[in-house]
Amino acid sequence: MNSSTLIELTQQHGTPLYVYDGSIIRRQVKSLQDAFADVDMRIKYACKANTNLAILRLMRELGVEIDVVSMGEMQMALLAGYAPEQLTFTPSGVPFEEVREAVEAGAKINVDSLPLLEWFGQNYGDTQPCLIRLKPNVAAGGNAKIMTGHSDSKFGISVLLLDDIMNIVERYNLKIIGLHQHTGSDIKEADAFLQASEVIFKAAMRFPDLEIIDLGGGFKVSYKPGDTTTDMQRLGAEITRGFQDFCQSYGRELQLWFEPGKYLVSECGQLLVQATVIKEDPARDFVHVDSGLNHLIRPMMYGSYHHILNLSNPDGPARNYDVVGYICETDTFATDRELPEVRPGDILAFLNAGAYGFTMSSHYNARYRPAEVLVDEGEARLVRRHETLDDLLRTQLDLN
Structure with a gap:
C-alpha cells in the first residue's frame, strides 16, 4: 500500500489505526505451502498473533x-x-x-x-x-x-x-x-x-x-x-x-x-499514528504520538524493532528522534531513530505490526483501542471500529 492510500485511510477512520494487507498474508501462506509441497503439510495458524x-x-x-x-x-x-x-x-x-x-x-x-x-x-x-x-x-x-x-x-x-x-x-x-x-x-x-x-x-x-x-x-x-x-x-x-x-x-x-503466527501476519500490519508534539530537549528530540504501549507493547515488552516511516514528509531532512507514546509510563517505540523531519500532524507508520499488536493491547490509562482495516483484493474494509467510553464501561456494574 502506498503512502497516499494509508493517509487517506487515517482521514476516513482516524488515528491510531491498524491496517492489514491481505495480499501479504496470501503471499506468506503460499510460501509455506510451496516449501513443503512434497509432504502432507498442514498450516495451523497460531491465532494468538491476531x-x-x-x-x-x-x-x-x-x-x-x-x-x-x-x-x-x-x-x-x-x-x-x-x-x-x-x-x-x-x-x-x-x-x-x-x-x-x-x-x-x-x-x-x-x-x-x-x-x-x-x-x-x-x-x-x-x-x-x-x-x-x-x-x-x-x-x-x-x-x-x-x-x-x-x-x-x-x-x-x-x-x-x-x-x-x-x-x-x-x-x-x-x-x-x-x-x-x-x-x-x-x-x-x-x-x-x-x-x-x-x-x-x-x-x-x-x-x-x-x-x-x-x-x-x-x-x-x-x-x-x-x-x-x-x-x-x-x-x-x-x-x-x-x-x-x-x-x-x-x-x-x-x-x-x-x-x-507472526510469520503469516506480522508483515501485513501497520500501526498508523499521528505526531502530536515535537519536544526539542538538550539531550535528545522527542516525537510524541497519539498511541502508546497500550496499542503496541512489543517494543517495551520484548525490545522489538519496528521500522517507522514518515508518510507525510518522506523527503524531509533526516533527524534523529526518540519516538514515544502518550502513556504515563516509560513508553518508547524507538530510541535515537533517524527519520525524515517530523512535524506536528504528520502520519507515521510502524511496520510489522500485524502480529501481537491489537491482541496484546489494553485499556491502560483508560485509553480506547484503535480501529482495524483490512485491505484485500482491492477493497478496504473497516473490520473493527474505534472504541468509545461505552466499551470501557461495558462490564462495570456500579455506574451510579
Missing part, C-alpha cells in the same frame, strides 16, 4: 487451520466458520475444566504437562485421542522472552521425562496421535528446527498410533530494510528430507504440521 475475525476468515479461505490457546480463541475461530476438527487446543497450565470444554467442543487436545496427561487418562482413557507437547531442550529464538523449547521453559513436557509419559500412556491405554514441539520465535536458521525435529523423531518411535508430527513455528520475518529472514525453501527442503526419512522408518506417511 484474532480479528476477518483475518481468521481469510486464513480459512486459504486452507489454513487454527491453533488456539484459550476457549476465547476457540470460540472466535468457530465464529469465523472453522469446523471443530480443524482446531487444535494447545493450553499452558490452564484449569483442566477448560480442557474438558475444548474436548466437548470437538477440538484436538495438545497435552503440555504430566498432571494434565494423568487427568486426561483418568477422564478419557482410550476414548479420546490427543497430542503431546514435548520440550526438546533446544534454545533458539530472537531473545530469551520468546524462546519456548529450552530446558528452563514452562512449555511442554521435557523429553527427559519420556519414560514417565509412557507410563501414563500405557496405564490408561491413551491413543497418542501426535507429537508437538515449539522451539521459539524469530528463528532464522534451519538448524534449530532440524535439531528439534531429530529429538521428536526419535521419541516418536515409541508411539505406535501417530498421525501427526507438529514442529511448531517461529520463522523469522523481516523487521529492518535488508533484514534476513528464514530461508523457507532451504528449510522446506531439509525438513522434508528428514521427515520423509522418518516416515519411512516409522512405517507409514504422517502429516507434518506447522503453527506459524
Whole structure:
C-alpha cells in the first residue's frame, strides 16, 4: 500500500489505526505451502498473533487451520466458520475444566504437562485421542522472552521425562496421535528446527498410533530494510528430507504440521499514528504520538524493532528522534531513530505490526483501542471500529 492510500485511510477512520494487507498474508501462506509441497503439510495458524475475525476468515479461505490457546480463541475461530476438527487446543497450565470444554467442543487436545496427561487418562482413557507437547531442550529464538523449547521453559513436557509419559500412556491405554514441539520465535536458521525435529523423531518411535508430527513455528520475518529472514525453501527442503526419512522408518506417511503466527501476519500490519508534539530537549528530540504501549507493547515488552516511516514528509531532512507514546509510563517505540523531519500532524507508520499488536493491547490509562482495516483484493474494509467510553464501561456494574 502506498503512502497516499494509508493517509487517506487515517482521514476516513482516524488515528491510531491498524491496517492489514491481505495480499501479504496470501503471499506468506503460499510460501509455506510451496516449501513443503512434497509432504502432507498442514498450516495451523497460531491465532494468538491476531484474532480479528476477518483475518481468521481469510486464513480459512486459504486452507489454513487454527491453533488456539484459550476457549476465547476457540470460540472466535468457530465464529469465523472453522469446523471443530480443524482446531487444535494447545493450553499452558490452564484449569483442566477448560480442557474438558475444548474436548466437548470437538477440538484436538495438545497435552503440555504430566498432571494434565494423568487427568486426561483418568477422564478419557482410550476414548479420546490427543497430542503431546514435548520440550526438546533446544534454545533458539530472537531473545530469551520468546524462546519456548529450552530446558528452563514452562512449555511442554521435557523429553527427559519420556519414560514417565509412557507410563501414563500405557496405564490408561491413551491413543497418542501426535507429537508437538515449539522451539521459539524469530528463528532464522534451519538448524534449530532440524535439531528439534531429530529429538521428536526419535521419541516418536515409541508411539505406535501417530498421525501427526507438529514442529511448531517461529520463522523469522523481516523487521529492518535488508533484514534476513528464514530461508523457507532451504528449510522446506531439509525438513522434508528428514521427515520423509522418518516416515519411512516409522512405517507409514504422517502429516507434518506447522503453527506459524507472526510469520503469516506480522508483515501485513501497520500501526498508523499521528505526531502530536515535537519536544526539542538538550539531550535528545522527542516525537510524541497519539498511541502508546497500550496499542503496541512489543517494543517495551520484548525490545522489538519496528521500522517507522514518515508518510507525510518522506523527503524531509533526516533527524534523529526518540519516538514515544502518550502513556504515563516509560513508553518508547524507538530510541535515537533517524527519520525524515517530523512535524506536528504528520502520519507515521510502524511496520510489522500485524502480529501481537491489537491482541496484546489494553485499556491502560483508560485509553480506547484503535480501529482495524483490512485491505484485500482491492477493497478496504473497516473490520473493527474505534472504541468509545461505552466499551470501557461495558462490564462495570456500579455506574451510579
